[in-house]
Amino acid sequence: MEEKNLKYFGDAEHCPVRNVIDRIGDKWSVLVLLVLEEAQVMRFSEIHKTIETISQKMLTVTLKGLESDGLVNRKVYPQIPPKVEYRLTERGESLLPHLHSLVKWARENMNDIIASRKQFT
Amino acid sequence: MEEKNLKYFGDAEHCPVRNVIDRIGDKWSVLVLLVLEEAQVMRFSEIHKTIETISQKMLTVTLKGLESDGLVNRKVYPQIPPKVEYRLTERGESLLPHLHSLVKWARENMNDIIASRKQFT
DNA sequence: CTGGATCCCTCTCGATACTG
DNA sequence: CAGTATCGAGAGGGATCCAG
Numbered sequence: 001m002e003e004k005n006l007k008y009f010g011d012a013e014h015c016p017v018r019n020v021i022d023r024i025g026d027k028w029s030v031l032v033l034l035v036l037e038e039a040q041v042m043r044f045s046e047i048h049k050t051i052e053t054i055s056q057k058m059l060t061v062t063l064k065g066l067e068s069d070g071l072v073n074r075k076v077y078p079q080i081p082p083k084v085e086y087r088l089t090e091r092g093e094s095l096l097p098h099l100h101s102l103v104k105w106a107r108e109n110m111n112d113i114i115a116s117r118k119q120f121t
Numbered sequence: 122m123e124e125k126n127l128k129y130f131g132d133a134e135h136c137p138v139r140n141v142i143d144r145i146g147d148k149w150s151v152l153v154l155l156v157l158e159e160a161q162v163m164r165f166s167e168i169h170k171t172i173e174t175i176s177q178k179m180l181t182v183t184l185k186g187l188e189s190d191g192l193v194n195r196k197v198y199p200q201i202p203p204k205v206e207y208r209l210t211e212r213g214e215s216l217l218p219h220l221h222s223l224v225k226w227a228r229e230n231m232n233d234i235i236a237s238r239k240q241f242t
Numbered sequence: 243c244t245g246g247a248t249c250c251c252t253c254t255c256g257a258t259a260c261t262g
Numbered sequence: 263c264a265g266t267a268t269c270g271a272g273a274g275g276g277a278t279c280c281a282g
Contacts, residue, residue, distance in 0.1 A: 014231075016224055016227035016228045016231045017151055017152060017155075017224060017227065019227060019231050019234060019235065020223065020224075020226070020227035020230075020231070020234075021145065021146060021151055021223070021227075024142065024146070025142060025145070025146025025147070026146070026274080026275095027274080027275075028275095030138055030142055031138060034138075043243085043244090044243075044244055044245075045243065045244080055275075055276050055277075056244090056245075056276095056277095057245090057246090057247095057275080057276070057277085057278095058274090058275060058276075059245095060244080060245055060246080061274095061275085067241070068237060068238050068241035069234045069237055069238060070233065070234060070237035076244095080243090080282085081243040081244080081282095082243050082244050082245085082282080083243075083244085084243085084244060084245090091230060091233065091234075094226070094230070095226060095230075098219070098222050098223050098226050101219050101222060102141065102142070102219050102223070103137055103138060103141075105141070105215070105216060105219050106137035106138065106140060106141035106142075107137045109141075109212060109215075109216075110135075110137045110140050110141070112191065112212065113140060113141075113190045113191060113212075114140065116189060116190055116191035117189050117190060120188070120189035147254085148254080148255075164263085164264090165263070165264055165265075166263065166264075169264095176255080176256055176257075177264085177265075178255080178256075178257085178265090178266085178267095179254095179255065179256075180265095181264080181265060181266080182254095182255090197264095201262085201263090202262095202263045202264080203262085203263050203264050203265080204263070204264085205263080205264065205265085
């Protein structure tokens with residue numbers, strides 16, 4: 001990495017790390033993406049039921065964030081009661097393999113990491 | 122992904138996503154890892170000089186977090202003035218390829234994502 | 243059913259000053 | 263040089279209530 005690249009990273013506005021890690025680094029986005037990948041298409045209430053521990057507000061906020069980044073598609077059926085379906089976009093699907101590789105590494109190293117933390121004074 | 126796995130993710134204590142993404146999802150860890158990978162060995166002040174925008178406190182906190190996870194090694198030379206060197210551990214190096222794959226995706230998609238965000242009402 | 247609006251608390255992070 | 267200590271602002275996130 002050259003200095004040019006470092007400055008690139010330091011510039012929050014145009015920094016790819018900021019623009020991507022900030023999103024997947026929040027509390028729920030990765031989990032929602034993984035769940036959506038598995039189910040292909042889900043309604044709001046289905047996601048909520050699947051991820052029991054997320055609050056309604058945070059699910060709304062998370063989905064909105066993912067939608068604004070073009071990672072998730074939101075389809076509204078204009079009917080009463082409302083019906084809204086979520087699914088991954090192509091861009092979202094293109095991100096998932098990278099997330100899986102991270103999760104795989106996480107699974108393999110989690111126990112050692114937890115052990116390291118405990119030992120760390 | 123089966124329900125069993127979903128509950129696995131839902132359990133914060135043993136969830137690999139939580140335990141890893143929480144760390145790399147903070148503001149500075151990934152950047153520090155990338156910088157350390159490039160330079161191999163760096164002193165505290167060198168990292169600080171390279172990442173100009175990080176505060177002294179946050180650099181300390183970030184390095185401590187990475188060290189506690191066994192991703193970075195901290196070597197102290199008992200002398201005056203003090204000298205401390207940081208470098209990646211094997212575990213840290215094993216994580217880097219996954220980060221690079223994410224950063225690569227980020228670079229390729231950042232402009233589209235930014236455009237999506239602007240267009241999003 | 244799918245959220246929007248509000249309140250409030252916690253935790254992160256930055257700025258500043260100080261120390262062996 | 264390499265941190266530690268302290269303070270305070272702001273964002274993230276949960277609970278609850280409300281609405282089309």
